[in-house]
Amino acid sequence: MARAVVLVLLVAMSSAAYADPVEDGAEVFKRCRACHQVGENAKNVLGPQLNGLLGRKAGSVEGFNYSDANKNSGLVWDEKALADYIKDPRGAMPGNKMAFPGIKDERDVADLIAYLKTFGENGKQPK
Numbered sequence: 001m002a003r004a005v006v007l008v009l010l011v012a013m014s015s016a017a018y019a020d021p022v023e024d025g026a027e028v029f030k031r032c033r034a035c036h037q038v039g040e041n042a043k044n045v046l047g048p049q050l051n052g053l054l055g056r057k058a059g060s061v062e063g064f065n066y067s068d069a070n071k072n073s074g075l076v077w078d079e080k081a082l083a084d085y086i087k088d089p090r091g092a093m094p095g096n097k098m099a100f101p102g103i104k105d106e107r108d109v110a111d112l113i114a115y116l117k118t119f120g121e122n123g124k125q126p127k
């Protein structure tokens with residue numbers, strides 16, 4: 001009996017380890033959620049909403065009070081710029097005001113970007 005439970009748990013754990021990047025990315029995004037929203041009703045909170053982020057100009061969300069460092073960066077968020085920023089926000093964009101130490105794990109960063117990519121400009125996710 002107890003053995004069966006352990007087996008079920010082991011199977012559940014190993015399948016979680018191989019879940020798809022988007023699902024894993026949703027987990028990683030929990031670290032951003034204190035400050036950022038995505039989805040159809042996403043609003044600016046401590047940080048700007050992150051819908052349609054890939055291809056978006058840095059500092060361009062209406063109504064969010066960005067730092068000059070962000071606004072004047074001239075950056076367009078592509079995968080490389082985003083990965084650099086998520087890994088080391090201060091290093092990648094000196095003077096920006098995102099109080100986040102960064103995520104060092106390459107796979108977490110890749111999964112997170114895969115997840116963020118699913119949100120269109122209107123916050124909708126294709127099925």
Ligand code: HEC
Nearest residue numbers: 031032035046047058059060066067070096097098099100
């Ligand atoms: C403590 C709050 C906080 C956390 C946690 C946080 N951010 Fe931010 N983020 C901000 C703030 C504030 C800004 C605006 C920075 C500026 O204007 O300098 C920002 C800006 C950004 C931008 C630039 C958006 C744009 O429109 O140019 C991206 C991308 C971003 N954050 C992604 C993330 C991701 C991904 C995570 C999780 C790994 C995360 N942030 C975690 C507060 C946070």
